[in-house]
Amino acid sequence: MSGPTTTVVDAKPAAPPRKVGDRPAKRASKWRRAVTGWAFATPFTALFLVFMALPVVASLAMSVTDLRSTDLRNPLAVNFVGLDNYTRLFGDELFVRSAANTLVFVVVGVPLTMVLALAAASALNSGLIRFRALFRVGFYLPVVTSIVAIAVVWRFLLDPEAGLVNNLLRLVGVDGPAWLGNTDTALPSLIVMAAWRNFGFLMVIFLAGLQGIPQHLYEAATLDGAGRWQQFRNVTVPLLRPTLLFGAVVTGIGFLQVFEEPFVMTQGGPLSSTLSVSYHIYNQFGFGNYGYAAAASYVLFVAIVALSVLQFRLLGERD
Amino acid sequence: MIRKRRTATAVAVAVAVTLAAGCGRDSAGTDDEARSVAQGQATGDITVWAMGTEGEKLGAFAQEFMTENPGARVNVTAVPWDAAHQKLASAIAAKQTPDVSMIGTTWQGEFAGTGALDPTPTDLIREDAFFPGAWDTTVVNDTAYGVPWYVETRVLYYRKDLAAAAGFPTGPANWDELKAMAKAMQAGGAQWGINLQPGKTGSWQTVLPFAWSNGANIAGDDGYTFDSPEMTEALAYYQSYFTERLAPTELAEGALEPAFVRGDIGAFVSGPWHVGLLNEQGGAGFADKFGVVPMPAKKSATSFIGGSNLAVFKDAKNRDGAWKFIEWLSRPEVQVRWYAASAALPAVQAAWQDASLSGDANLKVFGDQLADVKAPPTFQTWEQVAAAFDIEVEKLAKSGEDPATVARTVQDRAASIGTGR
Numbered sequence: 223m224s225g226p227t228t229t230v231v232d233a234k235p236a237a238p239p240r241k242v243g244d245r246p247a248k249r250a251s252k253w254r255r256a257v258t259g260w261a262f263a264t265p266f267t268a269l270f271l272v273f274m275a276l277p278v279v280a281s282l283a284m285s286v287t288d289l290r291s292t293d294l295r296n297p298l299a300v301n302f303v304g305l306d307n308y309t310r311l312f313g314d315e316l317f318v319r320s321a322a323n324t325l326v327f328v329v330v331g332v333p334l335t336m337v338l339a340l341a342a343a344s345a346l347n348s349g350l351i352r353f354r355a356l357f358r359v360g361f362y363l364p365v366v367t368s369i370v371a372i373a374v375v376w377r378f379l380l381d382p383e384a385g386l387v388n389n390l391l392r393l394v395g396v397d398g399p400a401w402l403g404n405t406d407t408a409l410p411s412l413i414v415m416a417a418w419r420n421f422g423f424l425m426v427i428f429l430a431g432l433q434g435i436p437q438h439l440y441e442a443a444t445l446d447g448a449g450r451w452q453q454f455r456n457v458t459v460p461l462l463r464p465t466l467l468f469g470a471v472v473t474g475i476g477f478l479q480v481f482e483e484p485f486v487m488t489q490g491g492p493l494s495s496t497l498s499v500s501y502h503i504y505n506q507f508g509f510g511n512y513g514y515a516a517a518a519s520y521v522l523f524v525a526i527v528a529l530s531v532l533q534f535r536l537l538g539e540r541d
Numbered sequence: 542m543i544r545k546r547r548t549a550t551a552v553a554v555a556v557a558v559t560l561a562a563g564c565g566r567d568s569a570g571t572d573d574e575a576r577s578v579a580q581g582q583a584t585g586d587i588t589v590w591a592m593g594t595e596g597e598k599l600g601a602f603a604q605e606f607m608t609e610n611p612g613a614r615v616n617v618t619a620v621p622w623d624a625a626h627q628k629l630a631s632a633i634a635a636k637q638t639p640d641v642s643m644i645g646t647t648w649q650g651e652f653a654g655t656g657a658l659d660p661t662p663t664d665l666i667r668e669d670a671f672f673p674g675a676w677d678t679t680v681v682n683d684t685a686y687g688v689p690w691y692v693e694t695r696v697l698y699y700r701k702d703l704a705a706a707a708g709f710p711t712g713p714a715n716w717d718e719l720k721a722m723a724k725a726m727q728a729g730g731a732q733w734g735i736n737l738q739p740g741k742t743g744s745w746q747t748v749l750p751f752a753w754s755n756g757a758n759i760a761g762d763d764g765y766t767f768d769s770p771e772m773t774e775a776l777a778y779y780q781s782y783f784t785e786r787l788a789p790t791e792l793a794e795g796a797l798e799p800a801f802v803r804g805d806i807g808a809f810v811s812g813p814w815h816v817g818l819l820n821e822q823g824g825a826g827f828a829d830k831f832g833v834v835p836m837p838a839k840k841s842a843t844s845f846i847g848g849s850n851l852a853v854f855k856d857a858k859n860r861d862g863a864w865k866f867i868e869w870l871s872r873p874e875v876q877v878r879w880y881a882a883s884a885a886l887p888a889v890q891a892a893w894q895d896a897s898l899s900g901d902a903n904l905k906v907f908g909d910q911l912a913d914v915k916a917p918p919t920f921q922t923w924e925q926v927a928a929a930f931d932i933e934v935e936k937l938a939k940s941g942e943d944p945a946t947v948a949r950t951v952q953d954r955a956a957s958i959g960t961g962r
Contacts (some may be wrong), residue, residue: 292654292961294634295636295655316932403791489742493740493932493940507627510630510651
């Protein structure tokens with residue numbers, strides 16, 4: 223901790239006792255409180271400004287220039303290009319492709335993850351399942367496992383020749399495809415894998431939400447003759463709405479930024495069928511097209527904001 | 542994700558500074574003059590960045606240099622390949638570069654374009670000591686920035702037993718023989734006659750030898766020239782292996798070597814590292830079952846040359862020491878010892894006369910092939926164009942895209958990306 227902070231905090235008890243209506247003293251204490259507050263907030267604020275806010279602002283500035291990696295030593299060569307980078311994006315076949323893929327990721331992946339998480343959470347909460355702790359850990363394990371380890375396992379599972387999935391399919395006489403090597407199956411495979419990897423996190427949150435629903439509501443519903451499904455529809459879902467909204471927003475952001483799954487599993491292939499927007503941005507930074515990549519990042523940012531607003535509209539409180 | 546964010550930060554700081562400065566992109570043709578290097582022993586600290594195995598092995602290897610130059614200390618930092626490009630770009634932006642860094646040959650254009658690399662001092666380094674194809678990878682806008690350190694080139698690996706049964710006991714010598722051999726091997730029971738990369742990262746390295754052998758030139762002085770009859774013909778030939786089902790369009794990672802060992806794949810195109818891989822996976826006696834030959838010829842038998850260069854930065858604190866260390870690494874006897882330590886092929890021609898290289902039949906093929914090799918252009922944008930090329934190669938192999946369309950599309954993409962100059 224820095225010196226000034228300590229001084230200010232120490233000084234506080236020594237202040238004269240406050241008198242009602244004594245205006246100068248009141249002002250002084252207000253001022254002192256403000257200083258104390260700022261003193262506590264300064265270390266974080268400074269770090270935040272330098273390492274979070276400044277880069278965000280700078281990258282916005284960067285997105286309207288033609289900055290390339292070769293200009294790094296020669297700043298005078300950088301030009302202001304207005305919205306050129308943004309208009310170029312929509313003529314870029316790969317960006318459009320990646321945007322379409324990412325949209326599929328969101329549209330299929332978010333509901334899939336939510337349903338998996340809600341089903342798992344309900345099952346764990348209802349007491350239908352024995353060994354609850356074991357399942358809870360099991361479902362959560364993929365969340366904390368390194369994506370690299372997960373990739374190795376999944377690539378083995380999905381291997382066209384030796385993979386478990388195709389071996390099982392062969393038992394029932396079906397010849398499975400090369401899951402990750404086929405343009406039709408690569409993206410769905412990755413979505414399933416991403417949903418499997420992420421639903422454990424939501425499950426924990428949903429579980430907490432479910433446990434916050436008072437038991438007497440279910441008892442009342444039972445007295446009214448509601449079955450399990452009706453209880454779920456008319457009691458659980460409405461009361462879980464804020465939790466579901468949170469889940470949808472967080473998962474939506476996660477899927478819009480999806481990067482690791484295609485990066486470790488398919489490198490965006492085959493035929494760019496699993497290229498995501500984040501991956502495209504990563505590649506463009508790698509090629510040294512910093513201005514262009516920054517513009518793509520901002521388009522992604524706007525998409526995230528738009529999706530979140532939409533989700534708040536659809537799932538948020540209506541009264 | 543984390544990596545991406547870090548780039549943004551590094552770049553953002555640079556931009557924040559630069560934006561205030563104003564505009565005017567003039568040609569990056571800064572007329573660099575190579576300065577001479579002081580005589581005598583190297584002194585002072587020399588900081589070196591090297592990637593992959595090289596980074597791990599170079600430190601111990603440099604002990605000898607320090608014994609010869611007691612006043613000098615070489616500090617090697619091993620950088621993972623994945624992070625190397627960003628790390629170098631950030632270092633250049635911040636002017637916090639090491640004295641020497643290993644530079645992948647395909648990055649040479651970009652990094653030289655930043656103006657951060659020191660031109661190679663002609664009084665210390667002799668161009669004619671190196672393979673010309675390797676030297677070309679250091680030259681950007683007619684100036685050499687760095688020195689080839691080690692090289693790799695692509696040749697054809699084939700199963701001797703299957704080839705003998707197919708009627709090609711010494712391997713194929715030209716395009717027609719390669720096709721005939723692949724067909725005969727498949728007729729003889731191999732699942733696939735050959736494996737050629739069906740797209741994906743780096744497949745251009747397998748395709749370009751065919752294009753170059755057919756006389757195609759992918760770049761001139763003014764820019765890229767992918768759209769040529771020679772290129773189209775080479776692409777059609779490459780594609781025929783997939784349409785005639787002689788080569789797999791999908792091979793899982795790591796499946797090539799076991800399939801080759803089993804005899805399921807008769808031949809493939811790859812670099813020198815596969816000799817060791819095959820001996821390891823094939824077990825005792827497998828070394829006799831496979832051979833290597835130079836790329837099958839059409840108009841020529843030109844292959845691809847890659848590898849890594851060593852470059853000194855303008856912001857180096859110990860420029861003279863850095864160049865002296867590079868000069869030492871380029872001595873033939875040191876290159877031979879480095880080959881023994883790392884299995885990286887010497888870029889210096891004289892090193893190949895050593896018995897440890899010339900005595901090995903497989904290595905001799907690589908040595909011969911190195912006499913006829915080409916490097917991709919050292920334009921700043923080459924990596925990006927190569928990635929676009931990879932995507933079109935994938936379409937060529939997997940979705941039956943017309944070769945002429947592929948050549949035209951690659952040219953269009955390359956033209957819109959530009960050379961970066």
